[in-house]
Amino acid sequence: MRKGPERVMARTSLFLLVIFLALASESGSATSTNVPVGSPIYDGLERLEVKGLLGGGILTTKPISRGEVARLAREAEKLIKDGAREAGPLSIVESLRRELSFEMSRGGDNLGGGFYLKTSYRDGRASFASINDNGYVPEDGAGLRGGAVLRGGLYDTASLYLNPEYRLDEERSEIELLHGYAVINIGNLELLIGRDSIWWGPGRHGGLIMTNNAKPFDMVKVSSQRHFILPWAFKYLGVLRPAIFLARLEEERDYPHANLLGMRVDLKPAPYLQAGLSRVIMFGGEGRKALTPSDWAKVFIASDGAEHADSPINGNQIIALDLSYVYVNRNRYIPFAGVKLYTEWGAEDSSGNTKTPSGRANIYGMYMDEPFRQSGVDLRVEWANTARSARYGPYWYTHGVYTSGYTHEGRVIGHHMGGDSRDLFLRLQYHMPRATLGVEADIERSGVHSTPDDKRWLGFDVSYDGDGLDLRGNVGFEDSPGNVFIGLGIAREF
Numbered sequence: 001m002r003k004g005p006e007r008v009m010a011r012t013s014l015f016l017l018v019i020f021l022a023l024a025s026e027s028g029s030a031t032s033t034n035v036p037v038g039s040p041i042y043d044g045l046e047r048l049e050v051k052g053l054l055g056g057g058i059l060t061t062k063p064i065s066r067g068e069v070a071r072l073a074r075e076a077e078k079l080i081k082d083g084a085r086e087a088g089p090l091s092i093v094e095s096l097r098r099e100l101s102f103e104m105s106r107g108g109d110n111l112g113g114g115f116y117l118k119t120s121y122r123d124g125r126a127s128f129a130s131i132n133d134n135g136y137v138p139e140d141g142a143g144l145r146g147g148a149v150l151r152g153g154l155y156d157t158a159s160l161y162l163n164p165e166y167r168l169d170e171e172r173s174e175i176e177l178l179h180g181y182a183v184i185n186i187g188n189l190e191l192l193i194g195r196d197s198i199w200w201g202p203g204r205h206g207g208l209i210m211t212n213n214a215k216p217f218d219m220v221k222v223s224s225q226r227h228f229i230l231p232w233a234f235k236y237l238g239v240l241r242p243a244i245f246l247a248r249l250e251e252e253r254d255y256p257h258a259n260l261l262g263m264r265v266d267l268k269p270a271p272y273l274q275a276g277l278s279r280v281i282m283f284g285g286e287g288r289k290a291l292t293p294s295d296w297a298k299v300f301i302a303s304d305g306a307e308h309a310d311s312p313i314n315g316n317q318i319i320a321l322d323l324s325y326v327y328v329n330r331n332r333y334i335p336f337a338g339v340k341l342y343t344e345w346g347a348e349d350s351s352g353n354t355k356t357p358s359g360r361a362n363i364y365g366m367y368m369d370e371p372f373r374q375s376g377v378d379l380r381v382e383w384a385n386t387a388r389s390a391r392y393g394p395y396w397y398t399h400g401v402y403t404s405g406y407t408h409e410g411r412v413i414g415h416h417m418g419g420d421s422r423d424l425f426l427r428l429q430y431h432m433p434r435a436t437l438g439v440e441a442d443i444e445r446s447g448v449h450s451t452p453d454d455k456r457w458l459g460f461d462v463s464y465d466g467d468g469l470d471l472r473g474n475v476g477f478e479d480s481p482g483n484v485f486i487g488l489g490i491a492r493e494f
Contacts (some may be wrong), residue, residue, distance in 0.1 A: 113148065139170055161183075246259065247329045279317070327339050366382075385416065
């Protein structure tokens, strides 16, 4: 008999299939390309959310299309101008309007793009400088990255996005297509074919299943173009947004070109409450059995036969549930303007020797707006733990068959700290109309149940948002002043 997490996997998978079939028959709006994962645009959206200005927005599945971001910005702008909220957040909306001027006025994608240049210096073992950066790992010494972005739409039904990047340092001189994909509308379904990053969950510093810590995937992804509400009794689930993708992993791993199937559904039953359910399956690859339709069904519902250690179709499966709650404070005696509380809980079938799940992990976080009523200030505290599997061993992100682990191109696909680790992240920001100052600290312990290794990071950053010109700089120290990272960047939009 299947256990609780397996039943959730099966029912969620079938639920998503039914939803996608229904969405294909609906009408959609003009297509547009995505705001890249890691863009500061998402910081602005989260600030609007914790101020109570994004009641209909879903921010826990990224990337989000430029058209959807523009819709959310217009929603917030209307609330402010109607007097439902104070005018202070209007500067956030104005910043989004500068970034998305065409989408804010007309919708869809016009022909546009830009270029960027980043230079850095790394000394010592400043490994935190490479986390959540699309798999990029800076070498010691000076480095240079320069890229171009080109995007455009065709008759409101298709869009194209290209982002080649040149990298130069002491070890390499290369050009790589960082992101490149086409987006096509089919009713209210959005089909993406190409290379892009994915982030699932409410965490800012990491997520249990999907982040941009590894290189972007070559994949096919289907998602709803916009959120929707199901009819009948299902309407009480609130706003829904499903997504599913199939990616092909790299050649240099234990089973070359293994496949990764991921699916997620976001639910928002109330403007202040949101839930998400995610699942991924690693299967196939050269040297593994090709799946028959019957095998596919067993893998899809996580049957005991498929998950047995000796099964030729045994795959690596992870499931996670995340929740977030936003409280907008109207009481002047409470010392903050708003707060977002969030958590993510994961389970993994990682050992192949026991009933699923044998791995556990979780994330807790708090994002506070205007702590102690300090205007323009926000504070984040985030705790992550993948070392909760003392009963079975440190199995998170490992597998008995796929010994390369839950990685892509040598980088963890989920939380950057990896398995059997714990991480505490703190960040304080001060926002001005066109600039932001930030200070952050990170304390990480890896190898909790084997050979503990502690790392500490202290970083400072500043950014300026001009009219189509963005400037950014940061400096960070890991464990000692000798392990330093310095970065400068400039980006131009047109």
